[in-house]
Amino acid sequence: MKFTPFDLEYTQSVWEQKVDFNLTESGVHPISLEALLDGDQDKINSLMGTEINYPHVNGNPELRQNIARLYDGAEWDKNVLVTVGAAEANFIIMQTLLADGDEMAVMTPTYKQVWGIAENNGHTVRPFHLRPENGWALDIDDLNAQVNDKTKVISIVNPNNPSGYILKEAEMNAIINAADRVGAWILADEVYRGAERLQEDETPSFYGKYDKVLAIGSTSKAYGLPGLRVGWIVGPADTVEDIWRRHEYTTITATMLSNHLAAHALSPQVRPRLIKRTRDYIRKGYPVLEAWMEEQEGLFSYTPPQASAVTFVKYHLDVNSTELMETLCREASVFVGAGDSFGMDNHLRIAFGQDKEVLDEAFSRIRKTIQRLQG
Numbered sequence: 001m002k003f004t005p006f007d008l009e010y011t012q013s014v015w016e017q018k019v020d021f022n023l024t025e026s027g028v029h030p031i032s033l034e035a036l037l038d039g040d041q042d043k044i045n046s047l048m049g050t051e052i053n054y055p056h057v058n059g060n061p062e063l064r065q066n067i068a069r070l071y072d073g074a075e076w077d078k079n080v081l082v083t084v085g086a087a088e089a090n091f092i093i094m095q096t097l098l099a100d101g102d103e104m105a106v107m108t109p110t111y112k113q114v115w116g117i118a119e120n121n122g123h124t125v126r127p128f129h130l131r132p133e134n135g136w137a138l139d140i141d142d143l144n145a146q147v148n149d150k151t152k153v154i155s156i157v158n159p160n161n162p163s164g165y166i167l168k169e170a171e172m173n174a175i176i177n178a179a180d181r182v183g184a185w186i187l188a189d190e191v192y193r194g195a196e197r198l199q200e201d202e203t204p205s206f207y208g209k210y211d212k213v214l215a216i217g218s219t220s221k222a223y224g225l226p227g228l229r230v231g232w233i234v235g236p237a238d239t240v241e242d243i244w245r246r247h248e249y250t251t252i253t254a255t256m257l258s259n260h261l262a263a264h265a266l267s268p269q270v271r272p273r274l275i276k277r278t279r280d281y282i283r284k285g286y287p288v289l290e291a292w293m294e295e296q297e298g299l300f301s302y303t304p305p306q307a308s309a310v311t312f313v314k315y316h317l318d319v320n321s322t323e324l325m326e327t328l329c330r331e332a333s334v335f336v337g338a339g340d341s342f343g344m345d346n347h348l349r350i351a352f353g354q355d356k357e358v359l360d361e362a363f364s365r366i367r368k369t370i371q372r373l374q375g
Helices: 007-015 033-037 041-048 061-068 085-097 113-120 140-146 169-182 237-247 256-265 271-294 321-332 356-374
Strands: 080-083 103-108 124-131 151-157 185-189 213-218 231-234 310-315 347-351
Touching (some): 007 321, 033 041, 041 256, 061 231, 061 256, 080 085, 080 237, 085 113, 085 185, 085 231, 103 113, 113 124, 113 151, 151 169, 169 185, 271 310, 271 356, 321 347, 321 356
Parallel strands (some): 103 151, 185 213
Antiparallel strands (some): 080 231, 310 347
């Protein structure tokens, strides 16, 4: 059977541990365990006394309660399933929802996990576009053209990866109307909620706006905790129950320590501190990237991201994006995301959620390599 590799994750597996500067990581610089616990001696003592047993398979109650608070109308004991990262959430949702002959409509550019899963299981994928020439706005006519009676799932990432675009209310409504027209599910990857660059209000969830929504979240992007490997699904109770049955076939459960640490991170007392930390990295890091790109004399075209610690830029250089990515890894020891991994050559996804001195050195190295290619 033909197999579509997950290009972005494959290249990250190859390069991310070999380079000096990893600018493919789409979250901010990870927080340390010490900083996460922030001297909370009661929490430290509790963790030290924790038996390394299986937790609740669907997520410890405290963690599910803290997740449910993030979604209007969600009940922790009915609508929430904890998974091993958003990656497992996406995988078992696709197993649950798609049957033979079903099609999926997918926002593009996008993180292409669900796209690849669908193709690897023989499903037709129909992309609909965010248009860079319109500041990454949703092409609603394209959306409606790709959604048909065979469409079982409409997959979106909001805020978007890799562009950082946040859907406007009218665009969200257009997606809901398209789904409702054919009875499709909306698979809403919302892992960048909370990582807004310009606004204080968090990006609205699709959950609660339509009865067939599965909202995906994670501790990775907005919280600086990718190594916890904790994600979640919020959706209708009966469907969440069906997805749970697939969870028992895959990972069974996230770890006991991850459950406890994620519950702490998402608590009303700690979560605001982590969101502020993430936004500080994003809001301080992006001007460093933007100033550097402006110094490159027309090399880059871009729309500033509204959220996330990455931006998707077009470069004006006659070289394939994967080739450029590999050259930068080898010559500059700097790893950026190739546009090929998102279906758009001559683009790079560049992360900026790092300290200024890290970014300055990485960008200096990139510039030297590009000058050689130009010369």
